[in-house]
Amino acid sequence: MSPDADAPTTDHRRATAERNVERILDAAAALLARGAAASTTAVATEAGVSRPTVYAHFPTREALVEAVAERAIHRAAAALADAHLDEGSPLDALDRLVDVAWDHLDRGGAIARAVSDQLTTGARARAHTALRGPIGELLARGQATGAFRTDLPTPWLISSYFALMHACGEEVRAGTLDAADAVSVLRPTLRAVFTG
The missing domain is CATH 1.20.5 (Single alpha-helices involved in coiled-coils or other helix-helix interfaces)
Structure with missing residues (x-):
């Protein structure tokens, strides 16, 4: 045979x-x-x-939960690539970033919350690394053109982005912010953070 x-x-x-x-x-x-x-x-x-x-x-259950998180992050990273953050003005790209990121956070927020409590620190860091790169590149482009502030460290601005996105998700889940209003709240908030 x-x-x-x-x-x-x-x-x-x-x-x-x-x-x-x-x-x-x-x-x-x-x-x-x-x-x-x-x-x-x-x-x-x-x-x-x-x-x-x-x-x-x-x-192990941990391996399964980490795989769920990694798949969600890969899907979010693919969506960011499709948002073409390297095109148009940095401020317009930031708005697109918010739109795409909120869509994924809104749909996967419960999963993100569930797995973040169960992942190791290393697994959480790997999960965010795939998203930090494109956001960091957008920040660098905006800083080079003068659209974004340069008086604060880039890692801090990126961490602030993630913190605000997750805080918005918590507000929606708590019922203190309507999900339909999330993007209209996030856009000016993040513009203010990034532009100073």
Whole structure:
């Protein structure tokens, strides 16, 4: 039997494994968004797979939660790339950043809140690193053109951006700010922070 004869079987197994991983991650994300514990048993039930299948891909609950967070961050980073923060005026790009970031935070806020409490410091740092780069590049471009302030350290401005975005999410969840008003509040607030 030729080696090529095993290729369809291997491809089928790989495709099944990839589908299972997506189902598991979707299930864990859904449970976390509902405020559920996302135990292995609950994830397996929600995903329609066996517990051994979950363990085969994610040997610990921590690994699963980190994978959920990483997938959400990768999706947010892709959305930032699609926002073309390197085009147009820095202030207009900042507005686009707020629009895109709020859309992801609004949809994934419950997941972000759930996983942030459960991730290690290193995992949280890795999660934000993918987003800090594009924001830092936008800040540098704005500073080079004189649109953004230069009197405060760039890492502090980026951290302030994240803090305000998350604070807005908390206000919406607490019912003190309407989600429909979030972008109109965030845009001028972040413009003021970035421009001084």
